[in-house]
Amino acid sequence: MPRHSFVQIQKITNVKGRIDYISSHARQENLYAVYDTAPLKFWNMLAKESQREFLKSGTEGKCIEARELIIALPESYVNFEPDWVLKTFTDSFKETHGVECVAALHHNKKKTNYHIHLIFSERTMLEEPDIKIASRNMFYDEHGKHVRTKKELLDEQGNMRSGCTIIAKGEVYEKRLFSNKISHFKSDVFLENEKKRYTDLINLYIKNPLEQLKVFDKSGVYLPMKKIGKNNPKAADIIADNQARKEWNQAVDVALVEGVPEADIKEIKKVEISKKVGQSIAVNGRNPGLFLQIIMRAKVILMNLLSKQKLPPQPKITVDITEFRKMQGIKQDLDKQVRIIRHIEEKELPDLLQQSGNLKGIFKSKERKEVERQIEIAQNRVSDLKSYLAKAVTRYGYKNIQSFIKVYGQCEKEVQQYQKELEEWKENNGLKQPKPESIRDKLRRYEQEAKEKNLAVLYLPTQKKEKHRNER
Incomplete structure (x- = not known):
């Protein structure tokens, strides 16, 4: 499968602390560059006003002072000047959305993940401050909430409670430096657009087409793999989750090679995975164990469809097309590997499992261990063969099994059409040679x-x- 781009968004509840964390050499082992489009004073004022607006709204939870994009870069980007990379990506965001940014370029501890942290403001600074003058005395309780009368600020003894304030008539009671939040930044559409935009920007500086990134197609046949972050307490669950996704994707590769239409695979994915996962979350919440069960059931349904699939006989190509002959060789290799996979899964493994079940008792432990070793070898062979399917096409320049099958199917159709037209032309012009008699x-x-x-x-x-x- 091709490498997909990774662009993630997260909320920032302490923008000053977050900026300090991503830009500090003392807190980051591999910090290469820091770049901002506004001074630190801007972010201090933004945090202060965001907290004031949040308090004024009376909303529960935490105030969102800013948002952050995490953008993974291909390792080939280490060859570029870090300051240039960071400035290019940060200025691109500001030019597109018109908001201030601060960014840092990092490697993780093991230097396997080259990435950008890009913090951006959801508000723009007003050209002129919006100043409001009190037309009468204004009363605010200890929570900063406006109340109508002074009496509401007093305790049982008639004294003003600590933290309450009174703003006299004629004084400034509100001064706004920033606009309201831009709601577009909260939408899923924004993130999807940024993924596409940044993927295009990344690919712009990658010369080799095979190394270019691709935005994952959620409506496609494959399932995306999950990223395991640093010190993630759910790492074990994510690893098990990714294994199930990998097995589904490998089953999809086998199905595509055997000729199962993409539309049928997408329908199984939609009905048996997407819908059922949504229903499960609505009823049981996010439960990794239930997700694995759903994936395994969907995989069984896909394999059942595969066993019923009847392929039309493959035509023999007589036209001398070098590239297509090479593709035929790849396709025949894939078919061979799939036949071996199916033989192991449908014949060898069931026989071995049956032998293992019959070998009971302590006197047959040696024989049972040998059978169990053979089972493990067979399972490893299946796993290696399934991994080989994707590698078999990527080394010839195809991104994945899906793209190869598409190209192969189109070429095969063109060759068949060519043969048909050639036969008609020969017949119409009296050039068709009679078949020699054996x-x-x-x-x-x-x-x-x-x-x-x-x-x-x-x-x-x-x-x-x-x-x-x-x-x-």
Whole structure:
């Protein structure tokens, strides 16, 4: 499968602390560059006003002061100047959305993940501050909430409670430096657009087409793999989750090679995975164990469809098309591997499992261990063969099994159409050569003619029979 781009978004509840974390050499082992489009004072004012607006709204939870994109870069980007990379990607965001940003370029501890942290403001600074003057005394309780009368600020003894404030008539009671939040940044459409935009930007500087990234197609036949972050407490669940996704994707590769239409695979994915996962979350919440069960059931349904699939006989290509002959070789190799996979899964493994089940008791432990070793070898062979399917096409320049099958199917259709048109052309122009008669067909024809000749003699008059014998 091709490498997919990774662009993630997260909420920032402490923008000053987050900026300090991503830009500090003391807190980051592999920090290569820091770049901002606004001074630190801007972010201090943004945090202060965001907290004030949040308090004023009375909303529960935590105030979102800013948002952050995490953009994974291909390792080939280490060859570029870090400052140039960071400035290019950050300025691209500001030019597109018109908001201020601060970004840092990192490697993880093991230097296997080259990435950008890009923090951006959801608000724009107003050209002129919006200042509001109190037309009468304004009263605010200890939570910053506006109340109508001074009496609401007093305790039982008639004294003003700590934290309450009064703004006198004629004084400034509100000063806004920023606009309201841009709601577009909260939408799923925004993130999808950024994934596409940044993928295009990344690919712009990758010369080798095979190394270019691709945005994962959620509506396609495959399932995406999940990223395991640093110190993730759910790492074990994600690893098991990714294994199930990998097995589904491998089953899809086998199905595509065997000729199962993409539309059928997508329908199984939609009905048996997407819908059922949604229903499960609605009823049981996010439960990794239930997700694995759903994936395994969908895989069984896909394999059942595969066993019922009847492929039309493959035509023999007689046209001398070098590239297509090479593709035929790849396809035949894939078919061979799939036949081996199916033989192991449907014949060898069931036989071995049955043998293992029959070997009970302590006196047969040695034989049972040997059978179990053979089972493990067979399972590893299946796993290796399934992994080989994708590698078999990527080394010839195809991104994955899906793209190869598409190209192969189109080429095969064109060759068949060419053969048909060539035959019609030869027939219409009298150039079609008769099929040469085999020796066996000639012998049969001679034998049949002799039988017919002898049969005809039986019905001749007596005089003609004698004449016929004399002629012989």
